[in-house]
Amino acid sequence: MTLDPAAARRAADALPGLPRDAEGPVFGAPWEAQAFAMTLALHARGLFTWGEWAAMLADEIKRAQAAGDPDTGETYYRHWLAALERMVAVKGVADSGTLARYRDAWDHAADRTPHGRPIVLAPEDFD
Amino acid sequence: MSRDPHHHDHDHSELSETELRVRALESILTQKGYVDPAALDLLIETYETKVGPRNGARVVARAWSDPGYRARLLADATLAIAELGYLGRQGEHIVALENTPRCHHMVVCTLCSCYPWPVLGLPPVWYKSAPYRSRVVADPRGVLRDFGVELPTGTEIRVWDSTAEIRYLVVPMRPAGTEGWSEERLAALVTRDSMIGTGLARTPAEVA
Numbered sequence: 354m355t356l357d358p359a360a361a362r363r364a365a366d367a368l369p370g371l372p373r374d375a376e377g378p379v380f381g382a383p384w385e386a387q388a389f390a391m392t393l394a395l396h397a398r399g400l401f402t403w404g405e406w407a408a409m410l411a412d413e414i415k416r417a418q419a420a421g422d423p424d425t426g427e428t429y430y431r432h433w434l435a436a437l438e439r440m441v442a443v444k445g446v447a448d449s450g451t452l453a454r455y456r457d458a459w460d461h462a463a464d465r466t467p468h469g470r471p472i473v474l475a476p477e478d479f480d
Numbered sequence: 481m482s483r484d485p486h487h488h489d490h491d492h493s494e495l496s497e498t499e500l501r502v503r504a505l506e507s508i509l510t511q512k513g514y515v516d517p518a519a520l521d522l523l524i525e526t527y528e529t530k531v532g533p534r535n536g537a538r539v540v541a542r543a544w545s546d547p548g549y550r551a552r553l554l555a556d557a558t559l560a561i562a563e564l565g566y567l568g569r570q571g572e573h574i575v576a577l578e579n580t581p582r583c584h585h586m587v588v589c590t591l592c593s594c595y596p597w598p599v600l601g602l603p604p605v606w607y608k609s610a611p612y613r614s615r616v617v618a619d620p621r622g623v624l625r626d627f628g629v630e631l632p633t634g635t636e637i638r639v640w641d642s643t644a645e646i647r648y649l650v651v652p653m654r655p656a657g658t659e660g661w662s663e664e665r666l667a668a669l670v671t672r673d674s675m676i677g678t679g680l681a682r683t684p685a686e687v688a
Contacts, residue, residue: 383597384502386602387502390520390524391520394516395509452501460495471610472493
């Protein structure tokens with residue numbers, strides 16, 4: 354199974370509510386496209402089915418609504434990202450501690466990178 | 481290390497909270513062999529026209545159609561873009577660079593949060609690569625040729641590197657044969673690559 358627009362379109366068909374147009378998904382920001390592409394790759398590897406994914410995402414949305422999310426559609430990919438983090442934890446790929454450590458390392462990498470240079474993760478970012 | 485989410489310093493790069501989490505996921509999944517970053521980039525690249533509002537195309541189309549707007553855009557692009565209801569982040573200044581038969585502009589920096597994606601759409605993947613950056617400075621004409629753009633030898637090529645406070649929008653030349661076109665039709669000719677100067681606007685034949 355390859356990572357291509359046809360697979361993306363099948364995903365959009367399998368996931369009602371996903372922001373899309375006639376050709377497939379549309380995104381509000383670059384990071385949303387990245388989060389979507391990673392999810393598609395993990396699905397292609399068989400880490401989860403779209404049914405499992407839809408349930409996880411629905412649960413994330415329900416949690417957010419309970420916490421006061423306006424649910425206007427603008428926040429769809431925020432829930433998507435939270436669901437992806439939970440999915441990789443549930444599937445034993447990376448727990449929340451590991452995710453937090455990498456998040457902090459990227460924050461450190463951005464901090465020490467002069468504006469306009471590529472931000473690259475280095476071992477010292479984990480110190 | 482800064483932990484204050486409101487901390488803002490123009491000397492270094494910045495990533496939003498969501499960007500940090502997305503990068504964290506991507507590095508972990510890559511290291512564990514679950515994803516191939518090149519394959520992800522390849523897929524994301526196909527969404528060039530599907531990310532963000534891509535307001536730049538409408539700004540260019542308006543400048544092509546309305547001489548008064550064009551003058552305002554070249555004088556103060558931040559204000560002129562806001563005039564159409566598109567607001568950037570605070571402190572973000574956009575400078576419009578108009579291509580002419582004599583002078584072609586290309587923009588090079590775009591690695592971090594400085595890339596104005598609400599205006600231009602998704603940044604091209606190759607834009608992030610160091611070889612591209614150094615080559616475009618040393619041999620802009622050669623880079624353009626790689627993109628299939630052959631400019632007359634008499635055309636001067638200017639390369640612009642964004643600073644922390646300034647982002648650039650290239651206003652490509654209006655293609656011939658579009659007299660009397662509506663702004664909406666014109667906007668469909670304005671590609672991302674034409675607004676960063678690595679391409680030209682589409683011709684009417686290309687969209688026919």
